[in-house]
Amino acid sequence: MLTIAICDDSPIQLESVHRMIKDLMVRENAEHSILCYSEAERLLDYLSATDGMADIVFLDIKLPNQSGIEIAKTVNMLYPRIKIIFMTAHITYARDIFDASPTYFLLKPLSQQKLEAALEAAISAVNNEIDRTISISSKGQLYKLRLNLIEYAMSSGRIVTFFEEGRKIVIYTKMDDVVPKMGASFLRCHQSYLVNMDRIMSFDKLSLVLYSGVTIPVSKNRHTQAKATYLKYLGGSL
Numbered sequence: 001m002l003t004i005a006i007c008d009d010s011p012i013q014l015e016s017v018h019r020m021i022k023d024l025m026v027r028e029n030a031e032h033s034i035l036c037y038s039e040a041e042r043l044l045d046y047l048s049a050t051d052g053m054a055d056i057v058f059l060d061i062k063l064p065n066q067s068g069i070e071i072a073k074t075v076n077m078l079y080p081r082i083k084i085i086f087m088t089a090h091i092t093y094a095r096d097i098f099d100a101s102p103t104y105f106l107l108k109p110l111s112q113q114k115l116e117a118a119l120e121a122a123i124s125a126v127n128n129e130i131d132r133t134i135s136i137s138s139k140g141q142l143y144k145l146r147l148n149l150i151e152y153a154m155s156s157g158r159i160v161t162f163f164e165e166g167r168k169i170v171i172y173t174k175m176d177d178v179v180p181k182m183g184a185s186f187l188r189c190h191q192s193y194l195v196n197m198d199r200i201m202s203f204d205k206l207s208l209v210l211y212s213g214v215t216i217p218v219s220k221n222r223h224t225q226a227k228a229t230y231l232k233y234l235g236g237s238l
Helices: 011-027 040-050 068-078 091-100 112-131 175-182 220-236
Strands: 002-007 032-037 056-060 083-088 104-107 133-138 141-146 152-156 159-163 168-172 186-190 193-196 200-203 207-210 215-217
Touching (some): 002 011, 011 032, 011 112, 032 040, 040 068, 056 068, 068 083, 068 200, 104 112, 152 175, 186 215, 186 220
Parallel strands (some): 002 056, 083 104
Antiparallel strands (some): 200 207
């Protein structure tokens, strides 16, 4: 079942977005749940109580006494699997949304056509993550890894350690054999590190920082290409 949350301080907007989402879900005969919040605190309380039980969040950027962009950063840090769709009547916010890695950006007033395009893109991203797995065989054992759960991988000799949310998986293999399996969302920023680009919060000359707070080194000889790859990936995800 697809769980979709909407956060907007306008009751009229909440009702309108709920109706448009409902129309598409019913038309597609998709099992779904739609949650509506007029306050960001209540959205965050729900996510905290359910350990991030939402697939997609429609989030107004301009909320009373707070920024939807800052709320999105919090959601990204705690629940990086959730897809964010920003909504705003103010085009000036567009340049700031890259800080929060949204899946889509909608300008109010919303149309059914544009909302459906955004929702379909987010659903596709959710489904792609569910389907994306790799298998690694090592010393007679087969490991099956969900790519969307992996924050980064680190190699030491012939050992590669995959870091997921709250656990790590150690496999006897070579990083050079792992890289081709990981797909376009992973970036090799260092000989010994491979990073899930959906988890990157910031990128500078010497390192990058993940939403979890982990700092990953970026080697000098890979920096230019790594940053170009990351920027291209960001552009392709919006």
